Amino acid sequence: MSDEGDLIRRWVELWGSGMRQVWEHYLASQETILAQGRTLVAQTPAAVVHTEGRLRLLHYHPVTPPAVRVPVLCVPSLINHYYIMDLTPERSLVRSLLERGLDVYMLDWGKATPTDHHRTLDEYITGLLRRCVQVIQHESGQRDVSLLGYCMGGMMAAVYTTLYPQDVRTLVNLAGPVNYHDDGIYSHWARRLDVDRLVDTLGNIPADLLNVTFRLVRPTNELVQALNYWERQHDESFIRVFSAMQLWTSDPTPFPGEAFRKYIKDLYQDNLLSQGRFRINGQPVDLGRVTTPALTIAARKDHIAPWQSVAVFHDLIASADKDLIVLESGHIGMVIGAGAHAELWPRLGVWFLDHTS
C-alpha cells in the first residue's frame, strides 16, 4: 500500500516523462471530442409518439419483421441521458434488440428545469411512466409491455411492476440497486448528506454538481482515459465510441429536487425498498409481490450500483421464472463495452424472445 509521499513522487515522474503532454493534448481536444460525440449518439431512427413537458417517448423503427408483439419499454435513469442505450450505431443496445425483431420504445426523461423542482418520485413513476405505458398499450394494441430499466430506471421499473403488475409482461433490471446500505461510495456519501438543506437551497440538483460528484468517485481515472486517447487517436473505431462516451459522461441532467429528496432519504438513508417499507403515493411497494418473469443483471466491477445490491432484487421477488446474470464488467461497460456485444445483448434478446413469444 503506497503512502501519500510515494504517490506524489511517482506522479511527478510520470508527469515529467510524458503525461504532461498527454494531459494537455487531451484538454485541448475536449471540444473536438464532444463535437464528434454529438454527431454519433442516438442515431437509431425513431418517431416521437408522446411528449409531456420535457419527456419524450420514442418508438424505434423496426429493422426486421417482428418476432414478438409485446413491446419493450427502456427506462433510463432520471439523471443521465437515455442514449447510453443507443450510444453509437455500432454500440447500441436498442439496435441489437431491434435486430432480433423486438418492438422497442425508449423513455427520454428530458432535462429537468426549475419548473420540475416539485415533481416527486411518485409522480415520475405513477404519472409520467404510467402514461407512457398507456400510450404504448394503446399504440401497440397489447395489454402489457416488457420493461427494461437501467440503473435508477431499473429501480423505477421494479417499483412500477409492484404497483401495476397487470401492465408488465416481463421485467429486466439492469444494474438497478434495491439495497442501498452497501459498501459503495455513493451509499457512504448519501447517508451523511443533509438532503433537506441541499434541496431547499438549490431546488433541482444542478447537472454540474452531479457531474463533479460522479468524477469524484475516481478522479484519477480520467488520466488513464487521456492516455488511451493519446495512444489510440488514429484508431477511428475507438475514437467514435470514446467521443460518444465522453459526451454522455460529461452531460448529466439536473435531478428534480423533490424526487432527489425522496430518493436519498427513503432509499439511501433509510433503505426502505429492500425492507418492504417504501411507499409511493401512500401505497406500500413490496418487491415480494413481483411475480412477473424477471431477469436481473448485475456487474461485478460496478462501483455505482454494487452487484450485491442489484442481485438482491433477484432474491426478494416472488417470480417463479427468474434469472440472474452477473457480468465481469463495470456499470457503464456492461451496457456499451465491447463485451456487451458478445455477452449481454444476445442474452437479453434471447431472454425477451423466450419470455414473450
Add this chain to the structure above:
Amino acid sequence: MTESLPPSMHQDLEAWEREAAAYWDRLTRSPEVLDRVGQQIARTLESQQRIVASLQKMAWGPAPLPARELTLLERLSQQIESLADRIDRLETRLHNE
C-alpha cells in the same frame, strides 16, 4: 506521436492510478473527512440562502417568479432547445454529407 512516451508509460500509469484510486477511496470514506466536507457544504448552502434572502429583501435578487411567468419561460426554453436540436441535426447532416 506515441513514440515520444516511454514504452512502460501505460503500465506505470495504470499501476499508479490503481493505488491512487485506492488511497482516494479510503480517504473519501473516512468519517472525519466526510464530516468536514459535510460541514463545509452546510456552511456554503447556509451562506447562499442568506445571500439570496438579503438580495430579495433589497429587491435586487431573483424574486420567486409567479407561476405564469415560469410557464412562459419554460415554453420559451423548450422552443430554444427545439431550435438547438434542429441545428444539431442539420450540422450532423452536413457533417455526414
